[in-house]
Amino acid sequence: MEQRAVIESQVRVRAKKKRRLNRRKLTINSVLTVLGILTIYTLATIVPAHFKVIEAVNEFMGNLKIMFLSPNVGNDTFSKLLSALGQSIYLAGLTTIAGAFGGFVMALLSANNLAPRWLSQIMKSLMASIRAIPTILWVLIYSVSLGLGADAAVIGLTFHSVAYLAKVFANSIEELPQDTIEALKVGGIGILPIIAQAVIPTVKSRLLSWTFIRFEINFANAVVVGAAAGAGGIGYQLYMASSFYFDFHEVGMIIYLILAFTFGLELVSRRLRAKFIEA
Amino acid sequence: MNQSAHQFFRHRNYRLLLLITEIVVLYLAAAALTGFNSSAWLATDKGIIWLAQNFIPNANSLQYMPDILAQLWQTFLIAVAAASCAAVIAVVLGMLGAQNVGLSKWKVGWLIRGFASVMRNIPIVAWAMILLFSFKQNELTGFLALLFMNIGFLTRAFLETFEDFDVKKMEAIQTTGATYTTSVVQAMLPETAVPLIEWLLYMIENNIRDATLVGLLTGTGIGFIFDLYFKSLQYGAAGMVVVSIAVLVIFLEISSNRIGRLIR
Numbered sequence: 001m002e003q004r005a006v007i008e009s010q011v012r013v014r015a016k017k018k019r020r021l022n023r024r025k026l027t028i029n030s031v032l033t034v035l036g037i038l039t040i041y042t043l044a045t046i047v048p049a050h051f052k053v054i055e056a057v058n059e060f061m062g063n064l065k066i067m068f069l070s071p072n073v074g075n076d077t078f079s080k081l082l083s084a085l086g087q088s089i090y091l092a093g094l095t096t097i098a099g100a101f102g103g104f105v106m107a108l109l110s111a112n113n114l115a116p117r118w119l120s121q122i123m124k125s126l127m128a129s130i131r132a133i134p135t136i137l138w139v140l141i142y143s144v145s146l147g148l149g150a151d152a153a154v155i156g157l158t159f160h161s162v163a164y165l166a167k168v169f170a171n172s173i174e175e176l177p178q179d180t181i182e183a184l185k186v187g188g189i190g191i192l193p194i195i196a197q198a199v200i201p202t203v204k205s206r207l208l209s210w211t212f213i214r215f216e217i218n219f220a221n222a223v224v225v226g227a228a229a230g231a232g233g234i235g236y237q238l239y240m241a242s243s244f245y246f247d248f249h250e251v252g253m254i255i256y257l258i259l260a261f262t263f264g265l266e267l268v269s270r271r272l273r274a275k276f277i278e279a
Numbered sequence: 280m281n282q283s284a285h286q287f288f289r290h291r292n293y294r295l296l297l298l299i300t301e302i303v304v305l306y307l308a309a310a311a312l313t314g315f316n317s318s319a320w321l322a323t324d325k326g327i328i329w330l331a332q333n334f335i336p337n338a339n340s341l342q343y344m345p346d347i348l349a350q351l352w353q354t355f356l357i358a359v360a361a362a363s364c365a366a367v368i369a370v371v372l373g374m375l376g377a378q379n380v381g382l383s384k385w386k387v388g389w390l391i392r393g394f395a396s397v398m399r400n401i402p403i404v405a406w407a408m409i410l411l412f413s414f415k416q417n418e419l420t421g422f423l424a425l426l427f428m429n430i431g432f433l434t435r436a437f438l439e440t441f442e443d444f445d446v447k448k449m450e451a452i453q454t455t456g457a458t459y460t461t462s463v464v465q466a467m468l469p470e471t472a473v474p475l476i477e478w479l480l481y482m483i484e485n486n487i488r489d490a491t492l493v494g495l496l497t498g499t500g501i502g503f504i505f506d507l508y509f510k511s512l513q514y515g516a517a518g519m520v521v522v523s524i525a526v527l528v529i530f531l532e533i534s535s536n537r538i539g540r541l542i543r
Contacts, residue, residue: 027541028472035363035479042360048417060413067409087313094309097302132528134488136495137521140509145329151319155326220402227404228495235404242408255405262400 067252074241074250081237085257088226088233092218095154099161099218100211106162107169108195113178130163135221139229153231157221161214172206173199209272216265223258234258334518343516346504351523354494354501357422358486365429366479373437374463379446391434398431403489407496421493421500425486436478440471473542480535487528
């Protein structure tokens with residue numbers, strides 16, 4: 001009798017597992033089918049009529065060759081380009097520091113093991129909506145109320161950093177067992193000492209390496225903002241060289257400078273990630 | 280004992296103070312070097328208030344809705360197509376580059392990693408500007424700019440996913456007489472399908488945001504009409520564009536979370 005019950009439950013477990021696997025397969029297949037159809041439709045309609053693709057590709061290849069094989073400083077000087085690169089790095093650094101500070105506060109308010117449920121839900125939705133608006137639009141919005149320049153760029157970039165870091169910080173904080181925090185709360189310890197003595201020491205290294213990852217993203221954003229919102233830096237030089245002077249030699253030089261910096265960052269970031277996030 | 284505890288806390292406070300000082304100095308230095316005026320933080324609310332006053336879509340801006348939706352759809356299509364094409368390329372490159380999959384006898388791993396890194400680290404602005412020069416002002420330019428960046432990003436992500444895969448499972452299938460290709464299709468791809476799809480969905484979502492930027496620079500799609508309305512001071516319409524982008528991104532985020540839950 002008992003044996004039969006065991007067998008029946010095993011059969012049920014197997015059937016459940018099979019259903020789950022089937023559902024998984026079905027979902028994967030339908031996602032891939034939908035994406036495939038959309039892609040084929042887009043590819044079929046994307047090339048404009050009478051567009052000479054081969055000529056364009058040849059020209060593009062020619063430009064790439066100019067860029068990568070014969071870079072030079074063009075109308076600017078090397079030191080000017082370096083200082084422009086520096087500007088973008090400072091912008092990235094500034095917005096990362098401000099973003100980490102704001103993001104940490106927001107993360108405390110949105111981690112569901114620290115904040116009350118209603119607050120955590122509100123904060124998470126708020127952060128998600130800030131993240132949904134592209135960084136460049138934040139910068140443009142602020143450039144109307146503050147004027148074009150560093151102020152608008154810093155505040156616009158910080159907005160997105162805060163929302164991004166709030167999410168990843170909150171995820172890290174939420175990995176702390178609820179029981180630990182409950183126990184401390186029951187012990188009569190206030191929320192601030194809990195944060196200072198339990199939360200920060202535990203998640204410190206993770207937060208640092210996420211902040212570093214955000215620094216990489218912010219550097220890319222700083223370049224973008226320089227080009228698309230006139231906020232200066234290497235992005236502005238890139239924009240001028242490519243769409244005003246049509247000097248692909250200079251574009252090449254600027255890209256090499258950017259690559260040199262980002263490769264350095266990537267090396268550091270890989271070490272940090274291996275040490276703190278994946279371990 | 281008491282003394283040492285006292286010392287311990289004093290030492291820790293001292294280190295904390297040092298860290299805070301370092302951060303403040305870094306902040307001040309960066310602010311001075313970029314010419315940022317810290318009092319601008321106080322104007323953060325002004326931006327939001329201004330945004331609320333000017334950008335709230337009104338009845339008047341509803342008439343722009345058909346145009347905006349058409350451009351949004353086009354942007355969505357390009358985001359999907361760029362990410363999907365890049366994913367196909369990245370699966371191949373990832374398999375060639377992954378050290379554990381067995382194609383490594385060619386020793387191309389470092390080459391593929393380097394290639395992915397270059398593609399990813401060239402700013403999308405640069406891709407857009409260079410492509411704009413040869414491919415002119417049309418959607419193909421935006422598609423290619425996103426494609427190049429996505430190839431770099433996804434190749435690295437896929438390659439790392441494949442390297443996490445335990446090749447013993449493939450070897451087990453091969454000992455039953457299956458060919459190498461069969462073992463890839465039957466063992467590796469199904470096992471890694473979930474993370475690969477998650478990366479792909481993330482890429483699509485990210486592409487919508489980047490497409491806005493590329494559109495601003497190349498004069499196509501949703502970015503272009505935002506620029507158009509924004510520069511002609513039609514803030515209501517521009518606000519409509521912002522809201523519709525945000526809605527699309529949030530919708531994609533929710534759907535990819537849901538898909539993620541279904542395939543786990």
